[in-house]
Amino acid sequence: MKKLILITNDDGITAPGIKALVTEMQLLGEVIVVAPDSPQSGQGHAITINDPIRIKKVDIFNGVEAYECTGTPADCVKLAKNVILKDRTIDLCVSGINHGSNASINIIYSGTMSAAMEASIEGINSIGFSLLDFSFRADFSGASHYARKIAHEVLRNGLNGCKLLNVNIPAVPLREIKGIKICRQAEGTWVEEFKEGIDPRGQKYYWLTGAFVTNDPLTDHDLYALSHNYVSIVPSGHDLTKHEALPGLIHFEKI
Amino acid sequence: MKKLILITNDDGITAPGIKALVTEMQLLGEVIVVAPDSPQSGQGHAITINDPIRIKKVDIFNGVEAYECTGTPADCVKLAKNVILKDRTIDLCVSGINHGSNASINIIYSGTMSAAMEASIEGINSIGFSLLDFSFRADFSGASHYARKIAHEVLRNGLNGCKLLNVNIPAVPLREIKGIKICRQAEGTWVEEFKEGIDPRGQKYYWLTGAFVTNDPLTDHDLYALSHNYVSIVPSGHDLTKHEALPGLIHFEKI
Numbered sequence: 001m002k003k004l005i006l007i008t009n010d011d012g013i014t015a016p017g018i019k020a021l022v023t024e025m026q027l028l029g030e031v032i033v034v035a036p037d038s039p040q041s042g043q044g045h046a047i048t049i050n051d052p053i054r055i056k057k058v059d060i061f062n063g064v065e066a067y068e069c070t071g072t073p074a075d076c077v078k079l080a081k082n083v084i085l086k087d088r089t090i091d092l093c094v095s096g097i098n099h100g101s102n103a104s105i106n107i108i109y110s111g112t113m114s115a116a117m118e119a120s121i122e123g124i125n126s127i128g129f130s131l132l133d134f135s136f137r138a139d140f141s142g143a144s145h146y147a148r149k150i151a152h153e154v155l156r157n158g159l160n161g162c163k164l165l166n167v168n169i170p171a172v173p174l175r176e177i178k179g180i181k182i183c184r185q186a187e188g189t190w191v192e193e194f195k196e197g198i199d200p201r202g203q204k205y206y207w208l209t210g211a212f213v214t215n216d217p218l219t220d221h222d223l224y225a226l227s228h229n230y231v232s233i234v235p236s237g238h239d240l241t242k243h244e245a246l247p248g249l250i251h252f253e254k255i
Numbered sequence: 256m257k258k259l260i261l262i263t264n265d266d267g268i269t270a271p272g273i274k275a276l277v278t279e280m281q282l283l284g285e286v287i288v289v290a291p292d293s294p295q296s297g298q299g300h301a302i303t304i305n306d307p308i309r310i311k312k313v314d315i316f317n318g319v320e321a322y323e324c325t326g327t328p329a330d331c332v333k334l335a336k337n338v339i340l341k342d343r344t345i346d347l348c349v350s351g352i353n354h355g356s357n358a359s360i361n362i363i364y365s366g367t368m369s370a371a372m373e374a375s376i377e378g379i380n381s382i383g384f385s386l387l388d389f390s391f392r393a394d395f396s397g398a399s400h401y402a403r404k405i406a407h408e409v410l411r412n413g414l415n416g417c418k419l420l421n422v423n424i425p426a427v428p429l430r431e432i433k434g435i436k437i438c439r440q441a442e443g444t445w446v447e448e449f450k451e452g453i454d455p456r457g458q459k460y461y462w463l464t465g466a467f468v469t470n471d472p473l474t475d476h477d478l479y480a481l482s483h484n485y486v487s488i489v490p491s492g493h494d495l496t497k498h499e500a501l502p503g504l505i506h507f508e509k510i
Contacts, residue, residue: 044300044329045363052452052460074299074364075463082447083461105376107495108300109329121360121444153510160503166495180508184496189376192337197307205307206338208330233507235500240362240421241439245490248415252488253435255408 003029003091003155006080006119010040010073010098010111013058013066017097020140021129022061024148025094028155033066034080036073036111041100043111045118046072055079073115081122092155093119096129097143099136103168103222103232104188104214113166113236120164121238125154127164132226133171142174146231150180159235166234170226181230186221188214258284258346258410261335261374265295265328265353265366268313268321272352275395276384277316279403280349283410288321289335291328291366296355298366300373301327310334328370336377347410348374351384352398354391358423358477358487359443359469368421368491375419376493380409382419387481388426397429401486405435414490421489425481436485441476443469 005025009018013035025031034055053071060066067084069076077093098112107113116128127150131143146169159165166185170177191213194206214223222232260280264273268290280286289310308326315321322339324331332348353367362368371383382405386398401424414420421440425432446468449461469478477487 039305042302042304044298044302044369046299046301047297047364047463049297049463050294052454052462053449054458054460078447078463079449079461083449105493108372108376108493109302114299117363121363149510150507153507160500162497162500162504164497180510182501182504182507184498184501185494192333194308194334194338199307203309205309206334207307208302208304208333233504234495235497235504236495237497237500238360238363238495239440239497240489240491240493240495242417242419242490242492242494243439245415245417245492246437246439249417249420249437249488249490252405252408252437255404255435 004088005029005031006090006093007031007033008035008073008076008095008115010036010043012036012039013068015099016136017099020144021094021097021147022064024144025151027148028152031064032085033061033064034069034076034084036076037068037070040072040111042109043072044109045074045114047074048072053079073111074118077115077118090124092151093124093126094151097140097147098130099138100130100134101132101168102128102130102166103226104186107166107185117164117238125159125163127151127154128166130168131171132168139173142177143169145174162235164236166236168222168226168232170229172229176229177231178229181225181232183222183225183232183234184220185234186214186223187216188212259343260284260286261345261348262286262288263290263328263331263350263370265298267291267294268323270354271391272354275399276349276352276402277319279399280406282403283407286319287340288316288319289324289331289339291331292323292325295327295366297364298327299364300329300369302329303327308334328366329373332370332373345379347406348379348381349406352395352402353385354393355385355389356387356423357383357385357421358481359441362421362440372419372493380414380418382406382409383421385423386426387423394428397432398424400429417490419491421491423477423481423487425484427484431484432486433484436480436487438477438480438487438489439475440489441469441478442471443467
């Protein structure tokens with residue numbers, strides 16, 4: 001029987017990245033697309049609880065069953081599983097291909113990864129794909145090739161007890177990609193700046209900008225792999241406990 | 256010198272929970288409040304990148320320096336650190352007191368915890384406080400008492416290398432709280448439902464609802480502590496790598 005693959009993203013259903021992913025996943029199984037009707041970058045793991053959500057069937061992928069949704073990427077996955085595909089087993093959820101990196105700490109802010117994580121929490125093997133190029137005219141050849149290879153492997157052999165992969169692809173042509181590295185998430189942070197401005201009504205505003213910096217000195221992380229033209233795969237989860245800190249804080253039980 | 260304490264939340268600057276936190280933190284140091292101008296529950300780690308953000312100085316906490324912000328909880332922390340308190344060292348960031356639990360997997364969806372996590376990423380010791388009662392008329396006596404105790408201990412002795420605590424307080428009167436437990440995040444998930452409806456214009460909509468379920472059989476986690484009337488403290492971080500899964504996926508480097 002054909003495998004059922006759910007596709008979503010956070011750049012919106014009309015972004016080139018999701019189109020590339022639909023093309024590749026059609027080679028591997030039956031595809032259903034449920035994606036936001038507008039860009040949702042920086043949404044983190046937002047869900048919509050105080051407003052209704054609407055879905056609309058659209059035909060923009062040459063006959064592939066597809067729905068645009070007014071909610072966040074995590075909402076899309078919840079709706080797909082509980083409403084659109086209610087009685088069916090989803091074999092794989094893929095999210096992306098994101099326009100821009102979700103390596104290192106960017107997983108925290110990423111709608112693409114939140115959608116994949118939501119599916120993984122529901123017990124579905126999931127992969128988020130991101131290309132290190134923000135342009136809507138980016139070259140998706142390398143990303144497409146590796147998305148298909150990795151999804152194929154997950155569909156065939158599973159994830160060995162893991163449920164979620166954060167996959168990032170360097171912004172170079174396919175022939176320059178050296179292969180795949182299994183990595184941990186690099187330490188890094190955004191050095192923030194806010195541009196101040198005055199709006200047309202004379203009110204002051206602030207607009208977030210910033211530069212990403214890393215000072216992770218080791219070589220077993222995703223940023224190192226990407227900077228050497230490897231595709232990075234970080235097996236990921238949703239347990240935020242800092243387990244190694246537990247013994248050192250036990251004195252709080254006595255305060 | 257007085258310690259500088261940044262306070263934020265996700266229920267909005269007028270919520271009773273943040274008022275309780277301001278009252279307690281004033282006993283420990285100099286307080287600055289930067290909080291959303293409207294409720295932001297379920298916002299996860301959303302940040303505002305495609306729109307400007309505005310801040311307005313308000314006087315609603317008896318002379319305490321306070322700002323309401325049009326952005327998300329994570330935006331509030333970024334603005335506080337980079338604009339409002341630009342040249343000052345923040346000794347502690349506290350977020351909450353949230354109206355409702357952020358135990359177990361709820362940390363993922365929580366604006367309260369995303370604000371605290373944002374501060375921790377910036378190197379600031381941070382605590383998110385949540386009371387297991389959604390009511391705006393909730394009894395904050397227990398939560399207030401333990402928020403002060405825990406914040407005081409962090410200001411005095413630090414966090415032993417950890418930067419972030421997820422603190423949840425059971426919804427019982429102070430005298431019934433048995434103490435504090437240092438825990439890991441429990442496994443759990445939301446069993447989702449969507450209520451279907453028809454809006455006044457005749458369009459179908461879906462509205463998220465659901466029930467939280469846990470089947471974590473052990474006793475070292477936050478849900479267990481809370482169900483036995485202990486305050487739960489989970490030392491938390493932002494590394495989502497599933498480290499134990501790394502060896503089992505190394506074959507992906509050969510596909």
